[in-house]
Amino acid sequence: MTYCVGLLLNEGMVLLSDTRTNAGLDNISTYRKMFTFEEPGERVITIMTAGSLSVTQTTIARLREAIEDDGATGETSIMQAPTMLKVAEIVGNMLASVRAEIDEKLATMRQLASASMIVAGQRKGGVMRLFLIYPEGNFIEATEDTPFLQIGEHKYGKPILDRVVRPDTSLQDAQKAVLLSMDSTLRSNLSVGMPLDLAVIERDACRVTLRRRIEAGDSQFAAMSEAWSRALRDGFTQICL
Amino acid sequence: MTYCVGLLLNEGMVLLSDTRTNAGLDNISTYRKMFTFEEPGERVITIMTAGSLSVTQTTIARLREAIEDDGATGETSIMQAPTMLKVAEIVGNMLASVRAEIDEKLATMRQLASASMIVAGQRKGGVMRLFLIYPEGNFIEATEDTPFLQIGEHKYGKPILDRVVRPDTSLQDAQKAVLLSMDSTLRSNLSVGMPLDLAVIERDACRVTLRRRIEAGDSQFAAMSEAWSRALRDGFTQICL
Numbered sequence: 015m016t017y018c019v020g021l022l023l024n025e026g027m028v029l030l031s032d033t034r035t036n037a038g039l040d041n042i043s044t045y046r047k048m049f050t051f052e053e054p055g056e057r058v059i060t061i062m063t064a065g066s067l068s069v070t071q072t073t074i075a076r077l078r079e080a081i082e083d084d085g086a087t088g089e090t091s092i093m094q095a096p097t098m099l100k101v102a103e104i105v106g107n108m109l110a111s112v113r114a115e116i117d118e119k120l121a122t123m124r125q126l127a128s129a130s131m132i133v134a135g136q137r138k139g140g141v142m143r144l145f146l147i148y149p150e151g152n153f154i155e156a157t158e159d160t161p162f163l164q165i166g167e168h169k170y171g172k173p174i175l176d177r178v179v180r181p182d183t184s185l186q187d188a189q190k191a192v193l194l195s196m197d198s199t200l201r202s203n204l205s206v207g208m209p210l211d212l213a214v215i216e217r218d219a220c221r222v223t224l225r226r227r228i229e230a231g232d233s234q235f236a237a238m239s240e241a242w243s244r245a246l247r248d249g250f251t252q253i254c255l
Numbered sequence: 256m257t258y259c260v261g262l263l264l265n266e267g268m269v270l271l272s273d274t275r276t277n278a279g280l281d282n283i284s285t286y287r288k289m290f291t292f293e294e295p296g297e298r299v300i301t302i303m304t305a306g307s308l309s310v311t312q313t314t315i316a317r318l319r320e321a322i323e324d325d326g327a328t329g330e331t332s333i334m335q336a337p338t339m340l341k342v343a344e345i346v347g348n349m350l351a352s353v354r355a356e357i358d359e360k361l362a363t364m365r366q367l368a369s370a371s372m373i374v375a376g377q378r379k380g381g382v383m384r385l386f387l388i389y390p391e392g393n394f395i396e397a398t399e400d401t402p403f404l405q406i407g408e409h410k411y412g413k414p415i416l417d418r419v420v421r422p423d424t425s426l427q428d429a430q431k432a433v434l435l436s437m438d439s440t441l442r443s444n445l446s447v448g449m450p451l452d453l454a455v456i457e458r459d460a461c462r463v464t465l466r467r468r469i470e471a472g473d474s475q476f477a478a479m480s481e482a483w484s485r486a487l488r489d490g491f492t493q494i495c496l
Contacts, residue, residue: 169411170414172443173411173414173439173442173443174487176443177484177491178487187491189496190496193496194491198414202410202414202417234496238496241494242490245489245490245491245493246418246487246490249489250415250431250486252486253479253482253483253486255475255479
C-alpha cells in the first residue's frame with residue numbers, strides 16, 4: 015500500500031509520500047514514490063505514485079525516455095509541454111497505456127494492474143497546479159475549495175486535512191498537517207511505512223525549495239508524533255460528554 | 256454506507272451506529288441499524304448491521320421468528336442459546352444463508368449482496384462478549400489487545416479509537432470516544448449520517464443500561480463536536496515542526 019498527499023496553497027505546494035511497497039504480505043520493500051523533474055527557475059514537476067510498482071516504474075521510466083528523446087516535442091515531453099494541463103495529459107496517457115499493456119499480461123493470472131499518480135508543478139509564467147491522475151488516464155485538479163489531493167490509503171489521514179488545510183495555510187503549517195496526516199496513516203495501516211519523502215515547492219520559484227527524507231528513527235518526526243498524541247489525549251480528556 | 260462500532264471494556268460494552276442507508280446516491284433513507292433482544296437481568300443481545308438492507312432486515316426478521324417459534328431451542332433461538340458463542344454461530348449461519356439466498360436473486364443483475372454484523376451480549380453467569388460476523392457467517396471476537404470492532408466505513412474513525420480505547424477505559428470516556436470516532440466519519444463521508452443510536456451495556460447487568468438516540472440537531476453532540484475541533488486546532492497550533 016501507499017499514502018501520498020499533495021497540498022495546493024497560496025504560498026506554494028507541499029508534497030509527502032511514504033516508501034513502502036509489498037508484493038503480498040510477506041514481501042515488503044522500500045521504493046521511492048516521489049520523482050522530480052526540474053529545470054530550476056523555468057519548470058518544476060513532481061510526480062507521486064501509488065499502485066502496482068511495475069506500472070508506476072515503467073510509466074516514470076518512459077516519461078524520462080520521452081524527455082531525453084532527440085525528437086522530443088511539447089506533445090511528448092513533460093519538460094517541453096506548453097502548459098501544466100498538457101503535462102497532466104501526457105502523464106495520464108502514458109499511465110493509461112502502460113497500465114493497459116501490463117493489465118493484458120496479467121489477464122491470464124486473473125489479476126488487475128492499476129496505479130494512480132499526483133502531479134504537481136509550475137512553469138515560469140504559469141500558475142501552480144496539482145492534479146490527481148486516475149488509472150484510466152483522466153484526471154482531476156485541486157481547487158480553492160478542495161486544496162489537497164491524496165492517493166493510496168487516504169482515509170485515515172483525511173480528517174486532519176479536512177480540519178486544518180485551507181488555501182491560506184502557511185507552508186510551515188502545511189508541512190505539519192501532511193506529516194500528522196501521515197502519522198495517523200502509519201499508525202493504522204502497517205502497509206504504509208517510513209522513510210518518508212517531503213517536498214515543498216514555493217510559489218513562482220519553479221524549483222523544489224525544500225526536499226527532506228525522513229528516516230524511521232527521525233527524532234524530530236518522533237517528537238512531533240508524540241506531541242500530537244499528547245495533544246489528542248489532553249483534548250480528549252478535557253471534553254465533556 | 257454505514258458506520259457501527261462496539262467496545263468491550265472491563266466495565267461494560269458501548270455501542271454506536273448511524274442510521275443512513277442509500278440505494279444509489281440519489282435515494283437516501285434513515286433506518287435503524289441497532290437491534291436489541293433482552294430479558295432484563297437474564298440475557299441481553301445487541302446486534303448492529305452494515306451492508307445490503309434487504310439482507311440485514313431479512314436476517315433480523317428471521318432471528319426474531321426463530322425466537323418466537325413454538326419449537327424454538329438453544330440451537331435456533333438466540334434467546335435460548337446456552338452461550339454467547341452459540342449466539343454468534345446462530346447469527347452467523349442466518350446471515351450467511353440469507354445472504355446466499357439474496358445473492359442468488361441478484362446474480363442475474365451481476366450484483367453482489369453482502370452484509371456484516373456486530374453482536375454484543377451477555378447471559379447471566381457468563382461473560383460479556385463482542386463479535387464481528389462476516390458475510391460468510393464466520394466471526395472474530397474482541398479481546399483485551401483489540402477491545403473494539405467496527406463495521407462499514409471504519410477507517411476515518413479508527414485513529415481516535417487506536418489512541419484512546421483500552422480495556423480499562425471508563426464507560427463515560429468510551430462514549431466520548433465512539434461519538435468522536437463517529438464525528439470524524441460523519442465529516443469525511445456523507446453516506447454516514449445522523450441520527451445516531453448509542454447503547455451502553457454495563458457488566459453483569461444483562462440489560463441495556465443506557466439507550467440514547469442522538470438527532471441531527473442534538474446540542475450536546477454539536478457542542479462536543481465543536482470542542483473536539485477546537486482541541487484539535489489548538490493542539491495543531493501548539494506543535495512545533
